[in-house]
Amino acid sequence: MATKSKGNGAKEKSGLEALSPFELKDELIKAAGGGASARPANLAMLNAGRGNPNFLATIPRHGFWQLGLFAMRESERSFAYMPEGVGGFPQRDGIVERFDLFVRENKGQPGIRFLAGAVSYVRDQLGLSAGDFLYEMCEGILACNYPVPDRMLKLSEIIVGQYLRREMIGKHPFVGEFDVFAVEGGTAAMTYIFNTLRENFLIKAGDTIALGMPIFTPYIEIPELNDYRLNVVHLNATVENNWQYSKKELDKLRDPKVKAFFLVNPSNPPSVKIDDASLEYVAEIVKERPDLIILTDDVYGTFADNFVSLFALAPKNTILVYSYSKYFGATGWRLGAIATHRDNVLDRALAKLPKDEKKELHKRYESITTEPDKLKFIDRLVADSRTVALNHTAGLSTPQQVQMVLFSLFSLMDTPDAYKSALKRLIRHRKRALFEEMGVPYGEGDPNQVDYYTILDMEYMGEKRFGREFVDWLLKQVKPNELLFRLAEEARVVLLPGKGFGTPHPSGRVSLANLNESDYRKIGRAVRKLTEEYVQRYNEATGKNLDPAAVNK
Structure with missing residues (x-):
């Protein structure tokens, strides 16, 4: 085992630690498949690194x-x-x-x-x-x-809008109407929004944006690209605070240098929704900062109990991104939506641009409208998605829009939320199975837990179970990714590194959506076995007598 640990350390030093977690996943899969001929035939790889669910709406x-x-x-x-x-x-x-x-x-x-x-x-x-x-x-x-209108088919936009109202706004008071742009999943939404913000001078190289951390990795990586070169302020949610943002962290949004705030809610990978008090606190900050642009990516909101989006509380400042991929098991369909309030900060900011920038944008969009200065931000998204010149062929393919509409109607017609309740029950049973086999408390009782993913925080969980001295020793013995490689090589279990999502501690992300309950029990046993081995090594090295099966009650 010592030899394997050294080998894994060499892997990290060779540059793997710089990879995105989604690229590192491929290396972990290779490790899990290595020497397969020497393994029992029934020992299949358990890839809990994928967010793709193994359920779908029939x-x-x-x-x-x-x-x-x-x-x-x-x-x-x-x-x-x-x-x-x-x-x-x-x-x-x-x-x-x-x-x-x-x-x-x-x-x-x-x-x-x-x-x-x-x-x-x-x-x-x-x-x-x-x-x-x-x-x-x-x-x-x-x-x-062709898709006509190109932003979205007329009745389809109304129906999808009703779905978003139900799932993202719910019973929260909401004044006014919003527009919807049908896009090729949440990833396309991100790409289009970043690009149009830049093309329209709403964010420029050297500007500062805030990211709610931890977060889906591309939100971390895109601002660093030469295309954007943005400065980034992190608003850190921590495991010690049940993955909520403290007021001190949210107060960073009061800085006028912060042009925009991007967040995923419920979070990825902790899978916790922002609590009501924090949502209200952000809404109060927006009143002081009416120029602040917010992007909220709420793909996991439909798995939460009583979910309310920031789009509901600060609609005029917020771009809503939603994807149908996870809730309906439709990652291959590439179905997503961008929504903006018809009275929004983006259009107001466009109207206030300097004359030279307005002149440049007038020229950019003059081939598609007689009044380019009045073109709404969301319609600029549509045009920019086809490099403006191909605006006449813009729009999500119409069969995709039809399936999006049918998914929306399925949810709207399901007044008792039977489908939603079944999915929540399914993934929460999987989480319970995982934690039971690890020998740690399940953590029920937090109404903001969504449980599409869960984070196994090595530092936090290790300190609670075995004390700080053990954690300090462990962090000196192994690199975080080494534990992931050992799980892959020895137990054929693949997890994603939490560090790649901006978690403050070494950790592994477990998707609770893509394997069966018995598989999560196997993963739990593999994690427990690895933990017990390191506790035993700690006892031998220090003369301590920690109980490897210790459970923090």
Whole structure:
């Protein structure tokens, strides 16, 4: 084992410690697969480093395929005299009646009941035309036309907006309307927002932004690129404070040098939502700093209890980013949304730019509108996503928008939150299994815990269980990534390094979404075995008599 430890240390010195955690994951996977022929056949690799869930929403997917069959019938009504397989666009007239016939003919098929209910919900609860909705969905799923409008299909934007209201705002008072831009997942949203902020002089090289730490790694890496070269202030949430920001940390936002504040809520990787008091505190700071730009990435909000986004409390200052990937098990669909209030700090900042910068932007956007100076920030996002010159072909593909709409309607129609409750129950059972096998308390009782991920904080957990002296000894003996490599090589368990997300202590991120409950028990046993080995080595080296199975009650 000492030989392995030295080997792992050499790996770290060779430059692996500089890798993004998502790149280091590949090295850990290699380590977990190394010498596989010498292992028992039933010892499979347990990759808890992926955030991709192993569950997905089936009902709206069934609805998607049934809608596709109906849309094909609609298409084949045209050019029926041609045997070469030529169809036409769906026809608006009579589409509701033909849909009702399709539903009756296919009664009992998976997805039909949901699809019929979705049309009824759109008509009766949202007050939209069932015919217009069906026509938009059929044309969209056939992908026979450009996305028009390019920001998002008209009724699709309304429906997705209603979903965001329910899941991100809830019962919190919200004044005004917001616009939605459908994008290729949360990663595209990040890319577009950073780029358009820069192109429109809202952030410039040398400007200062704040990051709520720990955070999804690209938020750390993008500001450092030559494209941006931003100064970064960290607002640190800590495990000692249950992963909440203290008022002292949030007060960093009062500095007028801080142009923007980017955060993930609930956090990644601690998977804890910001508590109500902190949200209110940020909202108070925004009142003092009406120029502050906020980006809140709330992809995990739908796993939380009673979630309220910062977008609800400070809507005019906040860009909302949401992705459908995790909650609906749809990472491959690449479905995301950006939302901005129609009265927002971004548009006000654009109006206040110096004349020379306005002149440059006028020229940038003059090919797509007769009034480029009045072009809203969110529509600049759309144009910039296609380098402006290709604005006429901008927009998320229409089948993707259709699936996004069906996911949204599935949630809106699920008034008892049965699907949400099932997912929360699933991942929380997995967390309990992991911690039980590690021999440490599960940590129930914090209403802000979301549990999509969990952080195994080596320093914090080690000190609570075995004391500071043991932790100091351990940190001198091993590098943090060495423990991850040992788990990979000896137990075929892959975790991501928490340091890569900006955690203050050496730690490992465990995704609770992508393996089965029995797998988390195996991971827990592997972590416990490794811990007990180091406690035993500590006892031998120091003459102490720590109990390797000690549990902090």
